[in-house]
Amino acid sequence: xxxxxxxxxxxxxxxxxxxxxxxxxxxxxxxxxxxxxxxxxxxxxxxxxxxxxxxxxxxxxxxxxxxxxxxxxxxxxxxxxxxxxxxxxxxxxxxxxxxxxxxxxxxxxxxxxxxxxxxxxxxxxxxxxxxxxxxxxxxxxxxxxxxxxxxxxxxxxxxxxxxxxxxxxxxxxxxxxxxxxxxxxxxxxxxxxxxxxxxxxxxxxxxxxxxxxxxxxxxxxxxxxxxxxxxxxxxxxxxxxxxxxxxxxxxxxxxxxxxxxxxxxxxxxxxxxxxxxxxxxxxxxxxxxxxxxxxxxxxxxxxxxxxxxxxxxxxxxxxxxxxxxxxxxxxxxxxxxxxxxxxxxxxxxxxxxxxxxxxxxxxxxxxxxxxxxxxxxxxxxxxxxxxxxxxxxxxxxxxxxxxxxxxxxxxxxxxxxxxxxxxxxxxxxxxxxxxxxxxxxxxxxxxxxxxxxxxxxxxxxxxxxxxxxxxxxxxxxxxx
Numbered sequence: 001x002x003x004x005x006x007x008x009x010x011x012x013x014x015x016x017x018x019x020x021x022x023x024x025x026x027x028x029x030x031x032x033x034x035x036x037x038x039x040x041x042x043x044x045x046x047x048x049x050x051x052x053x054x055x056x057x058x059x060x061x062x063x064x065x066x067x068x069x070x071x072x073x074x075x076x077x078x079x080x081x082x083x084x085x086x087x088x089x090x091x092x093x094x095x096x097x098x099x100x101x102x103x104x105x106x107x108x109x110x111x112x113x114x115x116x117x118x119x120x121x122x123x124x125x126x127x128x129x130x131x132x133x134x135x136x137x138x139x140x141x142x143x144x145x146x147x148x149x150x151x152x153x154x155x156x157x158x159x160x161x162x163x164x165x166x167x168x169x170x171x172x173x174x175x176x177x178x179x180x181x182x183x184x185x186x187x188x189x190x191x192x193x194x195x196x197x198x199x200x201x202x203x204x205x206x207x208x209x210x211x212x213x214x215x216x217x218x219x220x221x222x223x224x225x226x227x228x229x230x231x232x233x234x235x236x237x238x239x240x241x242x243x244x245x246x247x248x249x250x251x252x253x254x255x256x257x258x259x260x261x262x263x264x265x266x267x268x269x270x271x272x273x274x275x276x277x278x279x280x281x282x283x284x285x286x287x288x289x290x291x292x293x294x295x296x297x298x299x300x301x302x303x304x305x306x307x308x309x310x311x312x313x314x315x316x317x318x319x320x321x322x323x324x325x326x327x328x329x330x331x332x333x334x335x336x337x338x339x340x341x342x343x344x345x346x347x348x349x350x351x352x353x354x355x356x357x358x359x360x361x362x363x364x365x366x367x368x369x370x371x372x373x374x375x376x377x378x379x380x381x382x383x384x385x386x387x388x389x390x391x392x393x394x395x396x397x398x399x400x401x402x403x404x405x406x407x408x409x410x411x412x413x414x415x416x417x418x419x420x421x422x423x424x425x426x427x428x429x430x431x432x433x434x435x436x437x438x439x440x441x442x443x444x445x446x447x448x449x450x451x452x453x454x455x456x457x458x459x460x461x462x463x464x465x466x467x468x469x470x471x472x473x474x475x476x477x478x479x480x
Contacts, residue, residue, distance in 0.1 A: 054119070054130045060429045062387050063116045063134070064401065065103050066394075066421035067092040068380075072105060073419050074116055074134040077392070077403070077426070080415035084134030086114065091378055094423045098151030098171030100431040104158070105136065106146035111158050113139040113174055118429030129429065139179045141167050148194040152240055152248075155182060155197035164190040166205065168197060171431075185223070194238050198248050202226070204261055206235050206252075216252055218261060229266035232259045239283030239290045241315040249315045251290040253279035258292065260315050267318045274298075278311050280331045287340035288316040289356035293331065306373060310334075310344055312356055323359040325352055330373040332383035332423075335391065337406035343391055345382050347371050351393055353409055363409025367402045368395035380422040387426040387433040396420050 061078040071088040075081065093106040103114045117132040144162030151171060158167040164187035173180025185203070187193055191213050193206035201221030206213055213235050218227040232254035241249040250261040257271035258278050278292035294311040306328040312321040327346035335343045341362070342354040349370050353363040368382050380396035391404040399420060403413040426433075 054132045057129050057131055060118050060120060060129045060131070062390070062392075062426050062428045063118055064385075064392060065094060065114065065116060065134075065425045065427065066417070066419055067094050067105075067423035068419040068421045072103075072114060072136065073421075075415070075417075077413075077415075080401075080417075082418055084117065086134070086136040088136065092423065093146070094425040095149035096151055096425060096427075097149070097174060098156035098169075098431065099174055100427055100429055100433060102137075102171070102174045103425045103427065104149045104156075106143070106149070109142065109144045109146065109162070111141045111143045111146045111149060113137045113179070115174075116427040118427055119175070120429040137177070139174065139177070141169075141179065141181075143167075147192060148238075150194060150196050150238065152197045153199045157195040157197050157203070159193055159195050160190075161192045162190055164188070164193065166195045166203075168195075168203075192236070194236075194252075196238050196240070196248075196250055199243070200247055204238075204248075204250055204252075208235070214254075216259060216261070216266065218264070218266075227261070227265055229259055229268075231256070231266075231268060234277065234279070235259075236279035237281045237292075239281035239292070240285065241283045241290050242286055242288045249288070251281055251283065251292070251313055251315055253277065253281055253292065255298075258290075258311075258313055258320075260313075260318055262315060269313060269318050269320055271320075278313070280334055281313075282334045282336045282342075284336045284340040284356075287336075287356055289314055289340065289342070291334055291336060291342040291344075291356065292320075293329070293334065294322055304373070306330075308346075310342070312342065312354075312359055321359050323354065325361075328373065330381060331377070332381060335384055335386045337386060337391070338389045339407070341406055343384065343386065343406070345384060345393065347373070351384070351391060351404055351409075353391075353406060365404050365409050365411065367393045367404065367411070368400075369398065371395075371397065378422065380420050383421075383424055385424045385426040387428050390426075392424065392426050394421055394424055396422070 061076055064075040064077050066073050072086050074084040076083050088107050090108040095104040097104045101118050105112045105114045115135050115137055117134045119130040121128050141158050143160035147159040147161040150157045156169050156171050166185045168183040170180035170182050188207055189209045191208040196204040203219045205217055207215040214233040215230045216232055217225050220226050234255035235252055237253035239251050243249050246263045252259050255277045257269040257276050260267040275298040277295040281290050281292040283290045290313040292311040292313055294309040295305045295307050297305045308328055309322050309324045325346050327348040329344055329346050333345040340356050342356045344352045349366055349368045351365040351367045352361055354361050371382055374381050384391050384393045389406055391406055393402045399417040401415045401417055402411055404411050
């Protein structure tokens with residue numbers, strides 16, 4: 001089923017429609033003007049902080065969003081102070097919504113938008129920055145067994161495993177208190193799946209059942225299948241890599257080597273042996289290399305494999321390089337740096353920063369104590385989120401967060417945490433998660449001292465957690 005709700009083309013986050021709403025020296029208004037038509041999404045109403053509570057600041061300091069037992073807490077990264085907290089029932093998962101300001105909160109059979117209260121608005125040749133109190137909005141999509149949330153280009157796809165329903169939203173509408181629903185569709189049967197919006201208006205989508213999944217389809221803007229592969233058993237996880245002239249490049253994890261969607265076709269990555277699973281993948285829009293986990297045991301002892309090797313998948317020629325880090329890691333260990341660096345947290349307490357092309361380890365940064373993977377994937381363990389050139393690394397056992405400059409590998413700030421988190425997202429107020437810093441400015445100064453004169457409008461690639469976990473039969477490869 002494919003039902004078109006609205007075919008509005010998303011305006012740029014800081015496009016002309018947004019700029020006209022901001023007056024120098026005055027309070028910030030809304031975001032995109034939504035003049036192309038109203039969506040059927042809800043409004044923020046009393047659940048979000050009123051615009052009159054906004055305060056103009058010299059620059060934005062990234063905000064750290066932590067999921068923990070009982071809800072969500074947001075910290076100011078400059079000093080670790082708590083700027084907001086919301087109660088949420090059930091086990092909470094976090095994903096980027098796609099606009100650099102909101103976080104998609106998955107819990108209790110719904111995906112709800114959490115406003116972190118950061119706003120960058122353009123005005124002529126410069127930007128104004130505003131902050132307000134974070135708030136859990138009432139912008140919510142029903143999603144039995146909420147699954148992957150995938151921002152890509154100008155749309156974000158929300159997947160409900162329990163029904164196979166897919167909701168595509170325009171994330172730039174969120175600033176107006178609107179879900180910006182563009183389209184609603186569904187897979188042939190419920191399963192633990194994923195959908196990836198394509199830049200040509202199409203959609204990459206998995207097909208399967210609760211018992212088996214091995215098919216990936218590329219659909220055009222009208223819902224017609226333009227390419228298909230069924231050679232991806234256990235399909236899970238996705239990452240966007242550097243596009244080619246003909247369009248998007250997407251890697252998906254399988255149990256017999258990854259599948260690459262490139263130039264409108266599917267390509268198989270060759271492996272040694274019959275089994276290789278890379279279900280957790282991280283991409284970067286300027287790199288053809290995808291960072292992935294590397295599991296080779298079809299039936300691991302104890303039910304879970306604890307790999308020490310990672311895969312660097314070259315999407316340009318369907319090959320992969322395997323790098324042994326000499327220490328175990330888990331599904332929350334992977335991320336990418338601002339220049340495509342491959343980041344891996346290992347159980348020896350180190351943040352490994354690698355050159356994705358060569359596999360060379362550039363920096364080994366001690367960031368946590370030694371740790372072992374929790375028996376239950378929902379339990380808190382070391383994790384990170386990367387934004388504004390920084391790796392924000394959490395050590396839940398010590399209730400510490402360490403901020404590492406990815407380029408230099410230097411630790412420049414440590415914070416005590418008020419909660420024991422099991423997930424993290426960091427927002428900057430910009431869709432890319434990065435700023436261009438004025439010459440001479442210290443990019444890690446506090447918000448009051450730093451100066452961000454321009455905005456990097458490049459789109460972030462799949463910077464969120466779409467992870468798998470090996471667990472019991474109910475939660476095998478689970479993303480909730």
